[in-house]
Amino acid sequence: MFIMRFLANRKLSAILTDALPTMKEESPKAIFYALAANLGIAICKFAAAAFTGSGSMFAEAIHSTADCGNQLLLLFGLRQARKPASTLHPMGSGREINFYSLLVALLLFFVGGAFSVYEGVHRLFAREPLQFAFVALAVLGVSVVLEALSLWGAVKEIRKTHPDKSMWSWFRETRESELLVVAGEDIAALAGLAIAFVAVLLTMITGNPVYDALGSVGVGFLLMLISWLVAREVKSMIVGESASPEVRHAIEAHLRGRAEIRSIINMITLQWGRHVVVAVQAEMIDYASGRAMVEAINVIEADLQAAFPQVRWVFFEPEVPRA
Known part of the structure; x- marks a missing residue:
């Protein structure tokens, strides 16, 4: 019983x-x-x-x-x-x-x-x-x-x-x-x-x-x-786990396909409940000014969140490749 x-x-x-x-x-x-x-x-x-x-x-x-x-x-x-x-x-x-x-x-x-x-x-x-x-x-x-x-x-x-x-x-x-x-x-x-x-x-x-x-x-x-x-x-x-493998790979592929980005130096994802945190270090193409680069980064972040609605926070850092 x-x-x-x-x-x-x-x-x-x-x-x-x-x-x-x-x-x-x-x-x-x-x-x-x-x-x-x-x-x-x-x-x-x-x-x-x-x-x-x-x-x-x-x-x-x-x-x-x-x-x-x-x-x-x-x-x-x-x-x-x-x-x-x-x-x-x-x-x-x-x-x-x-x-x-x-x-x-x-x-x-x-x-x-x-x-x-x-x-x-x-x-x-x-x-x-x-x-x-x-x-x-x-x-x-x-x-x-x-x-x-x-x-x-x-x-x-x-x-x-x-x-x-x-x-x-x-x-x-x-x-x-x-x-x-x-x-x-x-x-x-x-x-x-x-x-x-x-x-x-x-x-x-x-x-x-x-x-x-x-x-x-x-x-x-x-x-x-x-x-x-x-x-x-x-x-x-x-x-603390990263986003699921398929989501992580899709986000990375999306960023690597951006014309504004020359290369991805590092990318971290973190699952936060139903949402995802993304932190990116990337080498950008050459821009005439710092303001132009910031505007390009804003566009990248907005497009990323539009493509992946679960991405609520994006931390993007332009970086110079390290030896």
């Missing part, structure tokens, strides 16, 4: 991802799908708990409800990331969402993964028969459908901007921490549902609750692995 609780938690996260359409670019629809799915799973678990009178199933329903808190954290983080620039934060708070994404990853590790392992080990020593297994299987089946819809929503959002990129490449290169968390949770949830379904089915067939306990342990380790992978990527974003 503990497995059911884990599944519920994952659902809440998925629904949250889809629940945020009003937040424009900072709110991927995936968060909304996740929130809806998780709420649906929580309702199914409460209904199953009422029907069976199972304390374990009720605990799982509570756990699923708590998982909605993960999505709420993401929503709150997205809202905080939209705060305007201030004297204290002159470039705005766009990267604040990374902090809340890391919190969700840690909750997934400790609340979902570690607790699942603990519960499974506990049931190995204090074996309890699984009652009304068919109810558990039905809830798992509904959870699979809802989680699949949530993952479909996340993948749909990913494919809008990366239609040809593999999921693993996107996972390693994305700069959207909230979508990364949602997709990771959904994938973990579906894999966990498969483990849980097999474990409950074996328990029902054999009457041996060890399978249910081992399923909980397996789900826990799976959650811990996914949460570690997600936390690793989000940590890199918090430390």
Whole structure:
């Protein structure tokens, strides 16, 4: 039954991802799908708990409800990331969402993964028969459908901007921490549902609750692995990552194609929430005056931001090539 609780938690996260359409670019629809799915799973678990009178199933329903808190954290983080620039934060708070994404990853590790392992080990020593297994299987089946819809929503959002990129490449290169968390949770949830379904089915067939306990342990380790992978990527974003490889290469190609620029000496990009910071050192062609060069640089910066709307800040430094 503990497995059911884990599944519920994952659902809440998925629904949250889809629940945020009003937040424009900072709110991927995936968060909304996740929130809806998780709420649906929580309702199914409460209904199953009422029907069976199972304390374990009720605990799982509570756990699923708590998982909605993960999505709420993401929503709150997205809202905080939209705060305007201030004297204290002159470039705005766009990267604040990374902090809340890391919190969700840690909750997934400790609340979902570690607790699942603990519960499974506990049931190995204090074996309890699984009652009304068919109810558990039905809830798992509904959870699979809802989680699949949530993952479909996340993948749909990913494919809008990366239609040809593999999921693993996107996972390693994305700069959207909230979508990364949602997709990771959904994938973990579906894999966990498969483990849980097999474990409950074996328990029902054999009457041996060890399978249910081992399923909980397996789900826990799976959650811990996914949460570690997600936390690793989000940590890199918090430390400070460049723009994604394709964006960085496109910006550099755009600048190298400018007639005003003789050569690019150095270029740095920095992802700042949904926006990008670009710093360029370049050797310019000869100009009759410093004012003419400044005007040329202004044109370059304006054209760059027009070609790449995500580039909010451009720091351009004309330079003499160094030996």
